[in-house]
Amino acid sequence: xxxxxxxxxxxxxxxxxxxxxxxxxxxxxxxxxxxxxxxxxxxxxxxxxxxxxxxxxxxxxxxxxxxxxxxxxxxxxxxxxxxxxxxxxxxxxxxxxxxxxxxxxxxxxxx
Amino acid sequence: xxxxxxxxxxxxxxxxxxxxxxxxxxxxxxxxxxxxxxxxxxxxxxxxxxxxxxxxxxxxxxxxxxxxxxxxxxxxxxxxxxxxxxxxxxxxxxxxxxxxxxxxxxxxxxxxx
Numbered sequence: 001x002x003x004x005x006x007x008x009x010x011x012x013x014x015x016x017x018x019x020x021x022x023x024x025x026x027x028x029x030x031x032x033x034x035x036x037x038x039x040x041x042x043x044x045x046x047x048x049x050x051x052x053x054x055x056x057x058x059x060x061x062x063x064x065x066x067x068x069x070x071x072x073x074x075x076x077x078x079x080x081x082x083x084x085x086x087x088x089x090x091x092x093x094x095x096x097x098x099x100x101x102x103x104x105x106x107x108x109x110x111x
Numbered sequence: 112x113x114x115x116x117x118x119x120x121x122x123x124x125x126x127x128x129x130x131x132x133x134x135x136x137x138x139x140x141x142x143x144x145x146x147x148x149x150x151x152x153x154x155x156x157x158x159x160x161x162x163x164x165x166x167x168x169x170x171x172x173x174x175x176x177x178x179x180x181x182x183x184x185x186x187x188x189x190x191x192x193x194x195x196x197x198x199x200x201x202x203x204x205x206x207x208x209x210x211x212x213x214x215x216x217x218x219x220x221x222x223x224x
Binding site: 004006008032034036041042043044045046049051088090092093094095096097098099100101102103104 | 115117144151152153154155156159166167169201209210212213214215216217218220
C-alpha cells in the first residue's frame, strides 16, 4: 500500500462545475498538507498549505483535512479552462525534510 | 521576488555519463530540496541541503550527490547514468524549518539514451 493514494483520473468537467479532488494516506503522523498544481512542462505550483485538520479557503479553492479519516480534499468552485492541469497532493510530518506526494490527478475543464 | 530557477531546461545524455543540474533558490530561502519526478508520478525526494550540508536523504543511491553554495544555490550531480534516471528533476526552496512550505522551479528534463 502506498503511503499517499490519489486517483490519477483523468477527470473531465464542463466550465463552471465544482471539482472535488481527493487523497487518502496511511501515516497518521502527517501534520502538514499541501496541494500543488502542475501545468504541462512546468514545475508544481503551491496552491494550498494547511496544518492539521480543518478547512482553508482561498478564492475559488477550498482545502479540507480530515485526520480522523486520513482523507484530504481540494474543491475548486466555478472551474475555468485555465484550471486544466495535474493536481498533486503532498503531506509531511514536522520533523521530516521531505514531502510525500500522491501520483497526481489530471483535470481537464472544457469550455 | 525572484522564484526558483533551474538550468538547463532539457538535457540528453547516454548511459554511463555524468550530469550536473543547477538550481537558484527563491530570494529569502536558505534550504534547497531536490526531487525526481518520473512520467505520470508524483515527485520523489532525493535530498535536502541547508547550510551547505546534506540534511536528509531519500531512497536514492550514492551516485546521486549534491552541493549547496554560500548564496544558497545548489547542484545535483548524477554519476553512471542509467536509463531509469530519465525523469524531470525538480528543485524546491524554502526557509529552514519543518513547517515551511516548499516552492518549486520548473525542473530539468533529463533523457537518457
